[in-house]
Amino acid sequence: MTKKTVIALGVLAVMAFATTASAYVLLSPRRTWSSPPTYIVDNRGLTGVNDGNGGETRTRNAIVSSAAWNGAGAGTVINAVVGSVSGFSLGDGTPMLNFRDPTGQCNGNCLAATFTGFFSGGTIFDADIVTNNSHSWTSMGEDPGGSGCNGEFYVEGVMVHEAGHGLGIGHTNVSGATMFPSVSSCNNGPASTASDDDAAINDLYGGGGGGIPANSCQGRCGQQAPAGCWCDFACQFFGDCCPNKFQQCG
Numbered sequence: 357m358t359k360k361t362v363i364a365l366g367v368l369a370v371m372a373f374a375t376t377a378s379a380y381v382l383l384s385p386r387r388t389w390s391s392p393p394t395y396i397v398d399n400r401g402l403t404g405v406n407d408g409n410g411g412e413t414r415t416r417n418a419i420v421s422s423a424a425w426n427g428a429g430a431g432t433v434i435n436a437v438v439g440s441v442s443g444f445s446l447g448d449g450t451p452m453l454n455f456r457d458p459t460g461q462c463n464g465n466c467l468a469a470t471f472t473g474f475f476s477g478g479t480i481f482d483a484d485i486v487t488n489n490s491h492s493w494t495s496m497g498e499d500p501g502g503s504g505c506n507g508e509f510y511v512e513g514v515m516v517h518e519a520g521h522g523l524g525i526g527h528t529n530v531s532g533a534t535m536f537p538s539v540s541s542c543n544n545g546p547a548s549t550a551s552d553d554d555a556a557i558n559d560l561y562g563g564g565g566g567g568i569p570a571n572s573c574q575g576r577c578g579q580q581a582p583a584g585c586w587c588d589f590a591c592q593f594f595g596d597c598c599p600n601k602f603q604q605c606g
């Protein structure tokens with residue numbers, strides 16, 4: 357029996373302003389795909405997205421966009437195709453993005469959720485995504501650049517966030533990052549990853565062959581990392597710590 361862990365993107369009820377320099381958080385225990393997964397994006401489309409095909413093409417393109425995970429510096433880390441999710445089943449080894457929620461586990465303020473509990477020995481083998489379609493949804497095809505959006509959530513940004521969970525990343529407290537745990541309506545910012553998000557993907561998938569990313573404190577505690585950030589005690593006062601300083605060095 358595999359323990360199921362759900363990590364959801366919620367509705368942002370109160371605007372929060374981050375005041376501390378902080379960093380991405382990887383899912384614990386650390387886990388990665390052994391090769392880039394190919395997500396099946398629900399070809400039924402998402403209810404309420406009026407862009408010609410229910411946002412399915414926009415979602416697929418956002419997930420594989422070079423503005424997101426595949427452009428973060430670690431090469432192609434995720435693929436996606438539009439297809440049938442009729443065989444949707446948690447943990448079956450086929451990652452699917454379902455525009456409904458047959459599990460019934462994403463309710464209320466939950467916009468969408470990723471089931472991150474399917475891994476073995478540090479290797480992810482499934483990470484399905486479900487959607488709460490009781491919210492009002494839109495896409496950049498329906499409401500380009502926020503124009504015309506009224507209380508709706510952009511499917512592209514939300515699904516790039518969920519895909520981040522699927523790749524092994526948790527929530528950050530860096531405001532404006534894709535992996536921030538909540539989003540306000542009419543904000544498609546999460547469709548483009550921020551430097552904090554990119555650092556996470558490079559930590560997990562960068563430096564092919566097990567190399568240590570230039571901004572990692574792994575094996576560099578008390579020193580400056582090649583990327584210029586620091587892994588020493590003082591960095592928290594100067595605000596120039598590497599993203600994983602506290603995980604690696606305390």
Ligand SMILES: [Zn+2]
Nearest residue numbers: 363364365537
């Ligand atoms: Zn989330």
